[in-house]
Amino acid sequence: MTESFARQCSVVFLLIVISLQASLITASSTDTPKRIISLAPNITEILFELGVDDRLVGVSSFCDYPEAAKQKAKIGGFSNPSLEAVVALRPDLVLLTHDGNPKAFEERLRSMNIHTLVIQSRKISDLPQSIRQIGAEVGSRDKAERLAVDIEKRLNDYRAKELLAGAHEKSPKKKKVLFIIWPDPLIVAGPGTTTHEALTLLGLENISGRTSTAYPKYSIEEILRQAPDVIFIGKGNGMDKVADGLLRRLNTVPAVRNGRVFYVSDYLYRLGPRTLNGVDELAAHLKKP
């Protein structure tokens, strides 16, 4: 009994060694990776945009866009991916994000001689650079360059508009705005978030921009006092119902009084190809009379 068990163990061990060696060989023998795993939804979106989705063999369970991403093999969550699931897919490149994936996980993969790339960007202005970096790594430089240039152009358009508006008015008084991530408990977008950057890009003053954390639990009293002109509410399950109670309590704030509360999509929560659509969406709401 014990002998057969020992034999089985040795066979399993041998198989592991062989598969590890196989992955080593594929990693070193070719330049462009053939089996890519993405551990973050924004990276998955970028890979699809670069047209390398046929080589994408695994994604996190949070990768839900585009639709085809849902069909890919899942390797676990965003903050808790499964090491076994990743290794079992024999990847020759694993893409991770600095902003959410555990650092120890990347170190572990590297110690097993699996090639990794950690995307560092947190700001929209860093996004083009990250896309170029991914493009170079997966062998899709041209497409990455085109996507990066497109994003840079759209960003610059907004910056130019903002400069013009600033030069136009004598004393530019910025509109005060608040972006609510979740109404109960009240969590808002603070400094260092993509959302905050988007608001600044549009020439708005984020009233929670001077807090010390990215997603602070905010004081209702302070919203009443700072009286934002516009309130954006991010996407969430049954959000309008949840937000109702909060808005009722804020009914003296100009944004609520003047009907300038807008429900927006979750584009800004992901630093990827769709982030600028989120900025466009905010801009479109602001243009409304």
Added chain:
Amino acid sequence: MKNIKVRITFIILMPIIIFFVSLMAGATTINPFTPDMVSREILFSIRAPRSIVAILMGMALGASGAVLQGILKNPLADPYILGISSGASLAAALGIMAGAAFLGTFTIPFLAFIGALATGIMVGIMGWQRGGLWPERILLAGVGLSFLFSAMLMLIMSISSDEGLRRAMLWIFGDLSMSEWPKVPYGLVFVAAGISVSLFRAKALNALILGDELAYSLGFSPRRERLVLFVSVGLLTAASVSLGGMIGFIGLLVPHIMRFFIGSDNRLLVPCSALGGGALLCIADVISRSVLPPIELPAGIVTAIIGSPYFLYLLRRKNVLSI
């Protein structure tokens, strides 16, 4: 004797003073005598209900802690040991995830209350044997259910990617920021009822601590008294959880702090623990919203951070009194 009268006057005055301080202090200081438009609104529709809810919740926790330590004859008993808060959190989390909204903003507190009551009844059933409630059985049933419900809650949280779970976390860390006026009468009814029952039965509680035989010879029916007191603790805890989630420390340690000052006669201890709990939670909430404006900290964390050192200081200075 004169000394104790001074102490009791102090304990009665403290929540009243803290309540008025709480109206002035916050992210911005408000002078309640000359408020402008915005300040008036902050004062009446945000701070006042919030402070009242904090006091009610603290009172419920303090009183139920004192009663529970008595009926279980255990200095480590606190309202949460009965698993009531875990049951409430689980019901609230399930409601949040299912998107339940049949009572508007009251839905989740209502579900939490139902979860708390259901858990209390389950603990009661399991603690019941041979026509009465048994302290050890109640404790063990509570601990067992508490583990089960916490594990179920963690299981849901670890397999779900639902954003609404942020709200479920609120029940675990305790939060008073969304307190509104409609919560006040509802809280008041349960807290007043629970504390009155405990007060009327305080003499019986004193007798219970002496042991069932002695209580019996003093003319109390230990089984009946324990049941009545257990129901009042269950209601108090259920009401407190639905008012603001789980706030630790108060139920466990405020009764002990009060024992240092006024002794362990439950006729004094129960009301004083209620007042002390109310004062402590209210001041903790003031601190939680004032130290890092406009960011708010969870009140439960502040309660333990200011309460524990004070408790430890008293522990070194005074003789420990038994329940």
